[in-house]
Amino acid sequence: xxxxxxxxxxxxxxxxxxxxxxxxxxxxxxxxVLAVYVHSPRDAGPWGPGGASRWWLHHSLAALTSDxxxxxxxxxxxxxxxxxxxxxxxxxxxxxxxxxxxxxxxGSIEVDKRLKAQLAAQGVVAQSFNGSLLIEPxxxxxxxxxxxxxxxxxxxxxxxxxxxxxxLPAPEPRRNxxxxxxxxxxxxSLKLLPRIPWAxxxxxxxxxxxxxxxxxxxxxxxESIQGYREGRDYPQKQSTSGLSPHxxxxxxxxxxxxxxxxxxxxxxxxxxxxxxxxxRELFWRExxxxxxxxxxxxxxxxxxxxxDTFAWxxxxxxxxxxxxxGRTGLPIVDAGMRELWKTGTMHNRVRMLVASVLTKNxxxxxxxxxxxxxxxLVDADLANNTQGWQWTxxxxxxxxxxxxxxxxxxQGERFDPEGGYVRRFVPELAExxxxxIHQPWLLPPAEQARLGLAGTxxxxxxxxxxxxxxxxxxxxKTRGD
DNA sequence: TGAAATGTTGGGGCG
DNA sequence: ACGCCCCAACATTTC
Numbered sequence: 001x002x003x004x005x006x007x008x009x010x011x012x013x014x015x016x017x018x019x020x021x022x023x024x025x026x027x028x029x030x031x032x033v034l035a036v037y038v039h040s041p042r043d044a045g046p047w048g049p050g051g052a053s054r055w056w057l058h059h060s061l062a063a064l065t066s067d068x069x070x071x072x073x074x075x076x077x078x079x080x081x082x083x084x085x086x087x088x089x090x091x092x093x094x095x096x097x098x099x100x101x102x103x104x105x106x107g108s109i110e111v112d113k114r115l116k117a118q119l120a121a122q123g124v125v126a127q128s129f130n131g132s133l134l135i136e137p138x139x140x141x142x143x144x145x146x147x148x149x150x151x152x153x154x155x156x157x158x159x160x161x162x163x164x165x166x167x168l169p170a171p172e173p174r175r176n177x178x179x180x181x182x183x184x185x186x187x188x189s190l191k192l193l194p195r196i197p198w199a200x201x202x203x204x205x206x207x208x209x210x211x212x213x214x215x216x217x218x219x220x221x222x223e224s225i226q227g228y229r230e231g232r233d234y235p236q237k238q239s240t241s242g243l244s245p246h247x248x249x250x251x252x253x254x255x256x257x258x259x260x261x262x263x264x265x266x267x268x269x270x271x272x273x274x275x276x277x278x279x280r281e282l283f284w285r286e287x288x289x290x291x292x293x294x295x296x297x298x299x300x301x302x303x304x305x306x307x308d309t310f311a312w313x314x315x316x317x318x319x320x321x322x323x324x325x326g327r328t329g330l331p332i333v334d335a336g337m338r339e340l341w342k343t344g345t346m347h348n349r350v351r352m353l354v355a356s357v358l359t360k361n362x363x364x365x366x367x368x369x370x371x372x373x374x375x376x377l378v379d380a381d382l383a384n385n386t387q388g389w390q391w392t393x394x395x396x397x398x399x400x401x402x403x404x405x406x407x408x409x410x411q412g413e414r415f416d417p418e419g420g421y422v423r424r425f426v427p428e429l430a431e432x433x434x435x436x437i438h439q440p441w442l443l444p445p446a447e448q449a450r451l452g453l454a455g456t457x458x459x460x461x462x463x464x465x466x467x468x469x470x471x472x473x474x475x476x477k478t479r480g481d
Numbered sequence: 482t483g484a485a486a487t488g489t490t491g492g493g494g495c496g
Numbered sequence: 497a498c499g500c501c502c503c504a505a506c507a508t509t510t511c
Contacts, residue, residue: 233482348482349482352482356483391482392482400482400483401483401511402511403483403484403510403511404482404483404484404511405483405484405511406482406483406484407483407484407485410483410484411483469484469485469511473511476511477511
């Protein structure tokens with residue numbers, strides 16, 4: 001009798017069937033397995049999935065449903081609140097156990113704790129696993145026992161641990177032959193897709209789901225990891241991995257990525273420098289989770305309290321909107337913001353530039369940027385997004401000093417020397433000669449008129465780089481007073 | 482995973 | 497030949 005009661009696998013941001021410890025454990029139990037996803041945006045408070053993430057989630061759930069079906073496991077879709085949905089499911093199907101992979105956001109930790117206690121009280125086995133990280137946040141501390149706040153020592157320590165115990169990715173579980181009948185909601189009824197069909201650019205760019213994640217990984221390993229160290233700085237090259245949304249939704253695990261990199265690019269003498277630099281980015285993700293876990297208020301509060309009295313400016317709605325929509329008149333900034341809107345992602349160097357412009361030149365609180373990114377990025381991840389914004393704003397761990405203010409013209413000329421990236425995403429600048437592509441306002445007026453730029457922000461940007469820089473530096477000096 | 486201002490050096494033009 | 501100046505190139509400092 002007890003062997004016939006199902007083992008539930010609760011899916012969250014681990015939407016894959018390979019190397020999924022919770023699923024592996026449930027399948028190893030030998031009885032019926034039932035998978036469930038609970039859509040409960042309200043449980044996540046202000047950080048419920050944004051528009052781009054919901055689009056991704058819809059398609060990733062569709063992919064997971066068919067991947068699990070292949071294994072004979074039904075995926076139930078439920079609506080939250082999470083705890084009551086799971087508890088009532090457990091009693092309805094008389095579950096014997098629930099397994100899940102741990103999350104590290106403050107809200108999820110709270111839900112998990114209470115769920116675990118309530119399941120135990122009902123006599124249901126509850127077990128959680130590490131399915132998302134190479135190093136869980138509590139696994140390493142500094143010499144004095146505190147959490148790390150600086151990347152490099154974190155990285156060193158984390159690497160020694162991972163090298164000692166790399167862990168092998170688990171294969172796909174064997175097919176489940178039991179039948180579990182428990183009807184859930186349809187995917188459509190979750191209403192994850194946008195009502196206005198703006199997601200065409202996303203669909204053209206991405207293939208959500210585990211298969212898409214692995215083809216992206218393979219393509220990266222074969223085509224672009226070579227030269228990554230240099231190439232990753234050039235946004236018009238496709239040198240970055242593009243794995244971030246797949247990692248954010250857990251369609252591939254960092255352990256699988258690490259193992260694949262080692263399989264391709266470890267010559268026995270260690271990783272190639274290109275591969276090593278890529279792996280370093282995986283550890284930035286680990287560092288972000290370490291910080292989020294140990295400083296759970298950082299999604300809204302400065303990690304560095306010196307900035308709590310900093311004189312951020314009240315956003316001008318027109319300027320904020322121009323930044324969001326890529327109409328500031330600064331070519332590479334606008335290109336980045338339009339790339340984000342169109343494709344749900346933005347090259348990392350350009351993310352730093354647009355964030356520098358918002359937090360330093362405009363001196364708007366980094367949360368305005370974090371919220372916009374949250375809504376528009378397909379790789380929106382609370383740990384990474386928080387850490388990234390606090391890093392650029394200078395309020396975070398191991399952060400860029402406040403006085404490091406990027407100049408979008410200089411950066412554009414250095415990292416997009418031909419202007420290919422700008423031309424791709426800002427078509428009205430496509431015909432501008434390369435000399436002027438990053439500062440079209442210097443073109444002679446007759447040329448501007450001929451190119452149709454008269455009256456656009458490209459002949460008079462909304463942000464004066466020189467004066468806003470000076471003002472930002474002055475504001476920094478009085479920080480904390 | 483800065484930029485701009487300031488300081489230093491050394492080659493070459495030129496009286 | 498020499499000193500002087502200019503200035504590009506590079507280094508250092510400051511924010």
